Amino acid sequence: MPPIDSKLIANLERLSLVRFDSEQAVANLRNAIRVAKRLELVDTEGLEPMYTVWEDQECPTFEDIEEEPLPIEEVFRNAPVRFDDFFVTPPGNVPLESNERFDLNVINEWDTIGKPVAPQAKSTRLVEGKEK
């Protein structure tokens, strides 16, 4: 089981846009990966991956015939913010700060620690904001 480093955590947060809130969250993930890794024990040499049970089904095609588009009020029914006839979003492609927030040792050695809940990090300087 390869160790989880801060680069990997940053990458996962960037790809999923989900923040890990503590060492425990990361440790849970690591555990889940270890369980899933058991699939690698199955020998799939020379086999095509199966993407659907209905392997011989062909993609249905449809005629190029127009339908009535949604009325504009329907389009905006669930939009929290609207500017004239546009949806509003915060600007994209803002790089996510990847400050080091976790004690990696705790995460990576958790299985050897054997506790159901991850212990508090011993060193205070790595924990966001709090002074021990």
Add this chain to the structure above:
Amino acid sequence: MWSYSRRGFTSVASATVAQHQQKARYKPVIGLEVHVQLNTKTKLFSRCPTTDSSPNRRVLPFDMATPGTLPSLNSQCIYRALKMARLLNCHVSEWSRFDRKHYFYGDMPAGYQITQNHHPIAKNGNFGFWVFDEHLDVPYWKEVKILQLQLEQDSGKTIHLPSTSSEGGEGPKSLIDYNRAGCALIEIVTSPCFETAIEAIRFVQTLRLLIIHHNISNGELHKGHLRVDANVSLERDTVPGTRTEIKNMNSIRTIHTAINFEIARQFEILNSNGTVQKETRAADQDGRTVSMREKDDVDTDYRFMVEPNLPKLRIKEEWLTMAEEEMENAGKADFENLRDVIGFDPRSSIHIAEDPDLLAFVKRCIRLRDSSVSAEEILYWMKQLKTTMQRSKCNYPPQSEFFARQFMTLLNLVRQRRLTHLRVLDLLRYYSTTSEGDSSEGEEEGVTEFVEKHQLWRIEDPREIERLVGDMMRRNEKLVEKARNGNSKSFNRLRNLINEATEKRIDIEELCEVMKQFLDQKLV
């Protein structure tokens, strides 16, 4: 350092690269990704109409990634993709599949784009086209390899608003219009076989005309029907360089300037022993490339996975046959006709075909022509016509059938030497500035009648010419004396006087010849 003009980039790029060619051999390596927006009535996976409209009025639940909606593949899109595959001589696999490409952006409502990555609709093609340029003496034919052709969804449109600086101002935000989201695109991926920016734009120009001719896309670059991304690197002594990607160049000019700018920029870096960063760049309005995104530590991971809502697509034989037939019936595109049948050079063929008014004019002329009239002659007189019309501040080219007929008549008459060159220019000016008026066809006086009425035929009899010239010379003793003494201004003045007096009916070269004979007193 750089002169900020388009010509500046091109000349700097080619000059600096050429000058260093002895020390280290640098070769630009360019690959293109062309996105073609299909002109089907509805979108790729939903039956929402694709006509232009105000924002967010061309949206169905699937286009907005509403939970619970499923994609329904448009058969016309497959058909157009098959036509494109044939145009690019690609191999069409029997089975093809759709994939999801994940990334987060406001204009991609599902968080992924449905595209074809691993099993595209067509692969391994080739495409040939002429490369021509004012710097090239002789145009040459280039064949490029097409790696693959894939069907994919378009994203919506984003408008970026910067922060407002007023009191209590808001931060920057993006406005999204989903009209375009879900429209069908074909992405054409070429191998990195282009070596100059000129080759890249000739490829795009030729491809565009063919796509329009075969009704695959409307091909209007300024409307975004055709979008080009370029991957540019510099190979140094056969060692491959780092690639940068220039995204979303929307006009032929921008593509040309931006690629040249990028080549020059990379050359500067490599020449001062720096390293080129692998990054994505955008082209600004002057054609410079600017860095677009922050440098990624890792390559973006798109987490490609098979689109589970779409079974494998089987390409039916009858679709291929139908596509083949339709393309056969469409025949040659206009520029191909001009080039292969009429005999225009590659540059003029493309140039004429790209301008609808010019094309209409040339087609009229060709229809009215005598089969011995060559393309070069037509081009030569079109050039004269253009200069004349620009001087008279009229719109070139003229659009009436009547004018085209007079133009071709003039062309014939000048070949037969029944009219002088200068007289023809005069008549061109007369007809191009008057024939666009309101008078109806039947009442217009044609060239032949006009010339006959005003007796403007070229004087062919050499004795007549000598008589007229002698006459004028005797009446302008002083000028003749000055000209005889070698004063060229007087000679020209005399020549112009005679020309005017004889109503430009003497061929100017013959006139000068006879005048010289008089001046040398070989004639009296």
